[in-house]
Amino acid sequence: MSARRQEGMRAAIESAGYTLGLLARAALLSRSSWKKRAEILSQSTVCGFGAFPVAMVVGAFTGMVLALQAGITLKTWGQEALIGVVVPASMVREMGPVMTAFILAGLVGSTMAAEIGTMAVSEEIDALEVMSINPVYYLVMPRVLALSFVTPVLTLYVDVVGILGGAFVGDRLLGLTYAEYMRNTLDTLDLKDIYSGLFKAFLFGALISSVGCAQGLRATGGAEGVGRATMRTVVICFVYILIFDYILTWLFYH
Amino acid sequence: MTPTDPVIDIAELCKTLGGRRVLNRLSLQVRRGETLAIIGRSGTGKSVLLKHIVGLMKPDSGRCSVLGVDTATAGDAGIGALRRRVGYLFQSGALLAAMDVLENVALPLRECESGLSEARIRETVRETLALVNLEGVESRMPSELSGGMRKRVGLARAIVRRPELVLYDEPTSGLDPIGTSSIDDLIRSMKSVLNVTQVVVTHDMASARRIGDRIGLIWEGRIYFVGTPAELEATDDPTVRQFVGGLTTGPMTEGIGETQLLRNRPRGDAPAE
Numbered sequence: 001m002s003a004r005r006q007e008g009m010r011a012a013i014e015s016a017g018y019t020l021g022l023l024a025r026a027a028l029l030s031r032s033s034w035k036k037r038a039e040i041l042s043q044s045t046v047c048g049f050g051a052f053p054v055a056m057v058v059g060a061f062t063g064m065v066l067a068l069q070a071g072i073t074l075k076t077w078g079q080e081a082l083i084g085v086v087v088p089a090s091m092v093r094e095m096g097p098v099m100t101a102f103i104l105a106g107l108v109g110s111t112m113a114a115e116i117g118t119m120a121v122s123e124e125i126d127a128l129e130v131m132s133i134n135p136v137y138y139l140v141m142p143r144v145l146a147l148s149f150v151t152p153v154l155t156l157y158v159d160v161v162g163i164l165g166g167a168f169v170g171d172r173l174l175g176l177t178y179a180e181y182m183r184n185t186l187d188t189l190d191l192k193d194i195y196s197g198l199f200k201a202f203l204f205g206a207l208i209s210s211v212g213c214a215q216g217l218r219a220t221g222g223a224e225g226v227g228r229a230t231m232r233t234v235v236i237c238f239v240y241i242l243i244f245d246y247i248l249t250w251l252f253y254h
Numbered sequence: 255m256t257p258t259d260p261v262i263d264i265a266e267l268c269k270t271l272g273g274r275r276v277l278n279r280l281s282l283q284v285r286r287g288e289t290l291a292i293i294g295r296s297g298t299g300k301s302v303l304l305k306h307i308v309g310l311m312k313p314d315s316g317r318c319s320v321l322g323v324d325t326a327t328a329g330d331a332g333i334g335a336l337r338r339r340v341g342y343l344f345q346s347g348a349l350l351a352a353m354d355v356l357e358n359v360a361l362p363l364r365e366c367e368s369g370l371s372e373a374r375i376r377e378t379v380r381e382t383l384a385l386v387n388l389e390g391v392e393s394r395m396p397s398e399l400s401g402g403m404r405k406r407v408g409l410a411r412a413i414v415r416r417p418e419l420v421l422y423d424e425p426t427s428g429l430d431p432i433g434t435s436s437i438d439d440l441i442r443s444m445k446s447v448l449n450v451t452q453v454v455v456t457h458d459m460a461s462a463r464r465i466g467d468r469i470g471l472i473w474e475g476r477i478y479f480v481g482t483p484a485e486l487e488a489t490d491d492p493t494v495r496q497f498v499g500g501l502t503t504g505p506m507t508e509g510i511g512e513t514q515l516l517r518n519r520p521r522g523d524a525p526a527e
Binding site: 118122123124 | 305308310331334335337338340342344345346348350351362365377411430491
């Protein structure tokens with residue numbers, strides 16, 4: 001391995017360590033989250049409401065594309081009714097949490113990095129520290145808690161919209177009634193599909209917010225540094241989401 | 255800690271940043287109630303020194319004792335307790351851009367002092383803003399304030415808990431001469447009104463003369479000279495003379511070696527080693 005690649009690898013591991021350490025510190029500090037309830041609520045509102053319109057479009061088209069792809073293949077064997085099984089299972093277990101996480105990484109993770117990064121480069125974080133205010137308690141913990149709880153809620157919404165999107169394609173293009181589709185859905189979807197998906201979403205929310213905060217806290221070098229932190233947040237989040245998605249799926253269904 | 259002990263007692267402090275030895279066996283004592291101005295060229299470690307005093311940076315070696323707390327060895331709790339007794343004014347003011355003036359100044363009270371009523375907090379903020387000659391600005395956002403006002407609000411936030419020690423990082427940089435004088439007057443008035451010990455890092459010679467009971471010149475990572483403004487004027491050390499006179503030629507700009515510098519060192523301020 002070349003020296004440069006080794007250096008890059010080391011930096012990536014170090015950054016992951018810092019991010020997960022930050023998440024652990026925020027989790028420990030969440031014992032006193034009651035005192036920060038106003039901030040947590042306002043962060044949840046900002047994270048949640050901002051993402052709803054995009055989530056609707058993404059959810060609907062994800063469900064529609066799944067139905068179309070699966071429907072075209074299944075129709076060859078006259079089994080198109082099975083999209084009522086395939087689409088909801090894929091949405092709830094996989095596409096719902098992952099798509100929601102991607103949306104939130106781009107929308108909320110990057111905002112957190114920009115916001116906290118701007119504070120870091122203008123000495124505001126140092127100012128908090130010299131006032132003996134812990135930045136992890138003051139800035140990171142409320143954001144991590146807010147996004148950890150908002151992500152499953154948004155995921156549930158994306159799941160529902162996606163399933164309905166699939167039903168719409170079934171009805172319009174595959175000659176499947178809504179009733180048939182929904183009967184298949186309700187018959188086959190089990191509780192584990194739903195809670196494993198929501199647990200993934202919870203973890204993705206925690207990861208996205210800690211990556212955003214970690215990148216922000218470590219931003220240096222003025223506006224350019226803040227820009228870099230924002231861009232890195234999105235890339236790192238995408239990678240983490242996919243890696244953790246695999247690990248969690250393995251744990252749940254192995 | 256007795257009242258006669260120095261408020262700040264630094265010995266042999268070393269710090270290397272980015273491969274460069276920024277502080278090199280620096281030693282310094284600050285007495286209770288005095289205002290010490292620290293002067294020096296840009297990039298000579300003045301701000302780094304301040305950051306060690308509040309524990310934002312840890313020394314590579316040496317001792318840094320502030321109000322009886324060793325910032326090198328104190329844990330988070332010890333540093334936290336120390337910081338409640340210290341005020342720090344950042345160069346930019348470092349106000350939180352998302353909050354108005356009232357919330358900025360009230361922040362240390364809200365976050366760290368429990369059991370204060372809202373009325374008490376507002377009253378303390380109003381009193382503190384009056385101390386820095388600001389009134390009726392509570393609802394303004396930092397972006398709506400001039401540079402001088404931002405520094406005043408930053409100072410108000412630094413002294414709202416009535417600290418024993420106040421540190422200033424370039425309090426007059428970027429201000430016009432009138433703004434500079436008024437901040438200097440404020441720093442002088444803090445000493446009498448709040449009875450605090452103050453350390454002011456600046457590269458403004460005129461400012462340092464006005465506010466400092468003593469002036470320390472930092473050069474090559476050490477306190478090269480320290481004395482009263484009169485002693486500073488009286489010394490004929492070429493390095494000090496160059497900085498005080500703002501001369502472009504002299505030991506500071508010649509890049510001369512360490513040995514020669516040591517030879518130039520004035521008597522009475524023996525090098526640390």
